[in-house]
Amino acid sequence: MADTNVYQPLLMDADFERLDDFLESDRAPTDALDVIGAHGFLVALAVAPTALSAAHWIGELFQGEPAFADEQERDEILALLETLKVKAAQALELGQLPELPFELTLDGLAPEETPIGDWCAGFMEGVFLDEAAWFAEDEENVAALLLPFMALSGLFDEEPDMQDFIADTQRLEALVSQLPDLVLDLYLHYRVPPEKPKPTARKKRSTRKR
Template identity: 50%
Template sequence: MTETADRFPAPLTDAETERLRAFLDSAAVPEESLDFLGAHGFLTALAVAPRQPEPSRWLRELFGGEPRYADDAEAARIPALLQRLSRSVALDLYHGQPPRLPCPLELGPDPDQAPLADWCSGFMEGVFLDDTAWFAADEERVAELTLPMMMASGLFDEDGDLERLRRDPRRSRSMVRDIPDLLVDLYLLFHAPTPNP
């Protein structure tokens, strides 16, 4: 691997997760900010990504602007929690373990209301942050591995095949249940060492 395990901090505690969730659901963030599920998907994309954007850039994208922090301590604490969340996902991926998503792996009869749709939308926003790097090495393979997230997000093809798949509970279920394993495959595609010739 290109990273070592000792670079990854401990996962968030339940209390830290709830603190982060409460902040992202509060009036302190811009209206365009991702909620906790979207932020988790976004940060998972950062964990997978072939290269890391500057924190100032991805924080601005995640929040859709600048949050109104209560004080300097909160202004330091919230970004630190976000970074730890992304790195804890990266630690699972580093060890070849599918990360646990904070929502069921299903879209149900109304995908517009499904928590997984929010997670996948956030994930794709993270991909869009540096899509050139994502698709540079093997565009076809990356498109194949991200297809379930693209479909579930509802961000694409509003009147076409992806949307028809998204609104078919049986077919969408068969696609989205593999998302955790696909995240491992994406991580390995970008971060596994290149074999010697």
């Protein structure tokens, strides 16, 4: 059966390549996220239950001060990052699935050897930026929703509780194909209030006189 999902691109191809070129250049700090990690990071910020100031997340994404050629380049690069984040939020608000910058398959490779691992690691970096807010309510459910991102990120491979989970290659492959849906599930978790139980009908008192 053909995949009928329609994925919403978050940046035009030319803009994505421009961002990639800058983040791979000498003008970006050595520890800055690459374009795949930055994509995951910004999608996480679009999902996050609380908004963070641009100054906060930009500093974390670059891990230092970029050596922009001039103010024009600074404005261009920061605008591309902000656009990616805003487009992700807009798509999710409409119930649309974000287009991710890789094929949704591991193709027999370990996640950390693929862009999938880099993207999920970037997503988790976005979570760590305000971890308390992510887990402020319904911690158990949030942990379950984040587990696939954690398993695919390669950041938790040494955790004893994660060993058996990541050893199941078929499970990991299935999770990769579900990543866009999982992003939407997380977004809705923070924005759609849980349904209240319907009140039980009360029996009417008899008004018959005795």
